[in-house]
Amino acid sequence: MNLTTDVAVVGGGPSGLTAAAGLAAAGLRVLVLDREREAGGIPRHSDHTGYGLRDLRTVMTGPAYARLLANRALEAGALVRTSAMVTGWAGEHALDVTTPEGRLRVDARAVVLATGARERPRTARMVPGDRPAGVLTTGQLQNVVHLHHGKVGTRAVIVGAELVSWSAALTLRTAGCRTVLMTSEHDRAESYAAFSVPGRAVLRVPVATATRVVRINGRDTVESVEIEDLRTGERRTVPCDTVVFTGGWIPDHELARAAGLAMDPGSRSPVVDNALATSRPGVFAVGNLVHPVDTADVAALDGRHVVRHVLAYLGGTPTGAEAIPLRAGAPFRWVSPGLVRPGAGAPPRRRILLWPDEHRAVARVMVTQDGREIARRTLPWPVSPGRVFRVPSSLLSGADPHGGPITVSLA
Numbered sequence: 001m002n003l004t005t006d007v008a009v010v011g012g013g014p015s016g017l018t019a020a021a022g023l024a025a026a027g028l029r030v031l032v033l034d035r036e037r038e039a040g041g042i043p044r045h046s047d048h049t050g051y052g053l054r055d056l057r058t059v060m061t062g063p064a065y066a067r068l069l070a071n072r073a074l075e076a077g078a079l080v081r082t083s084a085m086v087t088g089w090a091g092e093h094a095l096d097v098t099t100p101e102g103r104l105r106v107d108a109r110a111v112v113l114a115t116g117a118r119e120r121p122r123t124a125r126m127v128p129g130d131r132p133a134g135v136l137t138t139g140q141l142q143n144v145v146h147l148h149h150g151k152v153g154t155r156a157v158i159v160g161a162e163l164v165s166w167s168a169a170l171t172l173r174t175a176g177c178r179t180v181l182m183t184s185e186h187d188r189a190e191s192y193a194a195f196s197v198p199g200r201a202v203l204r205v206p207v208a209t210a211t212r213v214v215r216i217n218g219r220d221t222v223e224s225v226e227i228e229d230l231r232t233g234e235r236r237t238v239p240c241d242t243v244v245f246t247g248g249w250i251p252d253h254e255l256a257r258a259a260g261l262a263m264d265p266g267s268r269s270p271v272v273d274n275a276l277a278t279s280r281p282g283v284f285a286v287g288n289l290v291h292p293v294d295t296a297d298v299a300a301l302d303g304r305h306v307v308r309h310v311l312a313y314l315g316g317t318p319t320g321a322e323a324i325p326l327r328a329g330a331p332f333r334w335v336s337p338g339l340v341r342p343g344a345g346a347p348p349r350r351r352i353l354l355w356p357d358e359h360r361a362v363a364r365v366m367v368t369q370d371g372r373e374i375a376r377r378t379l380p381w382p383v384s385p386g387r388v389f390r391v392p393s394s395l396l397s398g399a400d401p402h403g404g405p406i407t408v409s410l411a
């Protein structure tokens with residue numbers, strides 16, 4: 001079967017649904033395709049509060065947030081098709097889709113990729129040892145507990161100490177499973193003190209920093225993990241029946257790669273400019289696909305940002321001047337957007353997003369172009385691995401539109 005639409009949005013999470021609502025409200029025919037049985041993305045199974053602050057100016061639970069965004073897209077006139085997995089491209093703006101009713105070809109005038117990001121599972125982290133049951137990512141854990149009301153064990157070790165790791169600890173508590181240890185390879189927990197201090201106190205979760213899981217033991221189910229102190233090399237065995245790997249994000253970038261879009265080697269995301277346009281005209285990318293990962297409200301605001309750029313593209317407005325590459329300097333692994341196109345306006349929320357690999361209590365940001373320093377500013381928030389570091393895009397205002405690549409680093 002063939003379907004035609006003005007805009008096909010791949011992924012019905014916060015970013016895709018928000019883009020769909022805005023585009024449909026502007027009078028376009030919009031089709032959202034999501035492989036899950038319900039739209040909403042990750043928040044659907046993230047059953048705790050903390051969603052909606054920046055986009056909706058309120059705070060709610062993940063499932064309530066997911067429902068609200070899905071309803072807004074529907075009310076605006078978007079079609080939301082679930083159990084619809086986009087498997088590939090049938091043309092520049094045409095998609096191959098697999099549904100329970102059979103295969104579908106969707107021809108669109110523009111495509112918004114909003115496929116999100118996932119946590120690397122154990123296999124991708126190369127942790128040696130046995131292969132017992134009871135090893136999960138946070139996403140899998142929350143699916144088991146909140147969507148399928150299944151059981152987990154009674155003693156868990158959480159690998160990672162990011163925000164998402166505390167989300168895992170909350171879910172484990174709901175499921176009646178005690179977190180006996182949280183491990184971080186860094187010298188300090190990655191999440192904000194506002195989470196890790198009460199987390200340790202209220203959830204009574206001990207955090208072992210500078211620690212690595214080096215082995216998982218167990219025949220059928222997990223029996224213990226072996227952890228190594230990275231400072232001393234000492235190893236100890238921690239009895240547990242559940243291991244949750246948290247963070248370690250990888251974008252769901254298969255469709256972007258299949259399209260041959262320019263990709264960022266640091267984030268493994270499609271490279272976008274300040275309009276969230278990819279290297280293929282008429283194909284845009286939003287949300288955690290382009291910054292793995294930031295919070296849901298930031299992803300949703302990408303969706304809001306892209307609307308006027310999709311409208312401009314469909315209206316035939318030229319994209320503007322040649323874009324300047326934006327590069328991540330030490331200690332950052334990636335920067336998003338990866339291109340600054342003069343004339344395309346500010347990036348979403350007037351922020352440049354960077355992913356640090358090291359902790360720095362004081363963030364002295366430096367911006368250079370062609371060996372020349374164009375801006376330097378000390379920002380009042382720390383740099384911490386495991387969470388996005390946000391920089392005002394006004395720091396790029398001194399860049400030469402005809403100059404070479406711009407690098408953002410710490411002085």
Ligand SMILES: Cc1cc2nc3c(=O)[nH]c(=O)nc-3n(C[C@H](O)[C@H](O)[C@H](O)COP(=O)(O)OP(=O)(O)OC[C@H]3O[C@@H](n4cnc5c(N)ncnc54)[C@H](O)[C@@H]3O)c2cc1C
Nearest residue numbers: 011013014015034035041042050086115116287288295296
């Ligand atoms: C455990 C956990 C807790 C979190 N807690 C918070 C919190 O408290 N507050 C907060 O603001 N943020 C939180 N976040 C982050 C937040 O969930 C994400 O930032 C947000 O969901 C990103 O939205 P997105 O639209 O980019 O992607 P996603 O929500 O990941 O949605 C992507 C969608 O694309 C679909 N998809 C992917 N590929 C295809 C394909 N080929 N075909 C069809 N559909 C496809 C998926 O099914 C999915 O529905 C948390 C994340 C996790 C994992």
